[in-house]
Amino acid sequence: GLLDLGLGRAAAALARFERLTREPMRHHICATRSTPDLVESAVRVGTPERAAEPLARFERWASSVQQPWADALLLRCRALVAADDDQAQALYTEALQLHDQDGRALEYARTALLYGEWLRRARRKAEARGWLNEALEVFDRLGMRPWAERARGELTATGAQDEGSKPAEGAAIGLTPQELQIARLAAQGMSNRDIAAQLFLSHRTVGYHLYKAYPKLGIVSRSELKKLEL
Structure with a gap:
């Protein structure tokens, strides 16, 4: 599912993650832990309602474990489904602050990528570049090529040219x-x-x-x- 999501195959990723919401896997930790990925997949294919029930369960779980990394993932999910721009920005910002405290570089980068994408769609390209570059640095360092290419693609869409991207010819x-x-x-x-x-x-x-x-x-x-x- 993560590979599909990283390669941009959101519909395929969603189908895989939804299998974990059904018995006998529904209460397994891997099903719980994959909920933020399910939420992102559902939002990307334009059907956020498909993630509503798993997200509600994830919220209850995050409340019980009381860990900064879990709270950060919950905030990222809420930002993805937020209907109000001001609310979405506040949620992304808070999520990134918690990620930064927790030190989990990959999740920080994924949230930075999503926030950068959100900023670009809001035509705030200069702000988007900063977050996209931060995400790209982490993905490159971790060798996560599909995610790095996504970040590079987003940078291209802002009109930027990063060092690892091939210029138009x-x-x-x-x-x-x-x-x-x-x-x-x-x-x-x-x-x-x-x-x-x-x-x-x-x-x-x-x-x-x-x-x-x-x-x-x-x-x-x-x-x-x-x-x-x-």
């Missing part, structure tokens, strides 16, 4: 940061729905950006993307 230079990010993911074989889940976009928006990108790249079909150096 040739016809790709004419693409917007968002078009380049989507074109690269499509070239990897990801479907519009998987790209949409990874980037928190609608699949129609992904299709629109590809439609705009094709003429700039001098191609007419998705299959031709794989032949390009993006």
Whole structure:
């Protein structure tokens, strides 16, 4: 499930995590511990309601164990499903503070990535870059390549160029940061729905950006993307 989530296959990840919500695994610690991953997967595919009951159980569990790392994960989950922007920002900020105190670098990086993505969608690109760079540093250090590539993709979408990212070349230079990010993911074989889940976009928006990108790249079909150096 984590591999699917890291590779942007949110629907596949959600299906795996949901198996842990059913008997006989429902009360196992691995099922409880995977709830934040289930919440992220459900939000990415646009069905947060599928995580409502597991999240309620996780909240009760976190309240009973009273550990900063568990509280931080709960705050991250609440931020993901928050309907109000001010509330979401406050939850992300508090979660990152708790992660920082606890010292679990991976969870800190994952929350920083989600917060950076949220800031980018809010068009606060300068703020987003700081958190995305922090996440990228941890993912690179831990050798978590799929997550590092996600962070790099988000940085690209903010218009930044990090040292480990491949710059646009040739016809790709004419693409917007968002078009380049989507074109690269499509070239990897990801479907519009998987790209949409990874980037928190609608699949129609992904299709629109590809439609705009094709003429700039001098191609007419998705299959031709794989032949390009993006």
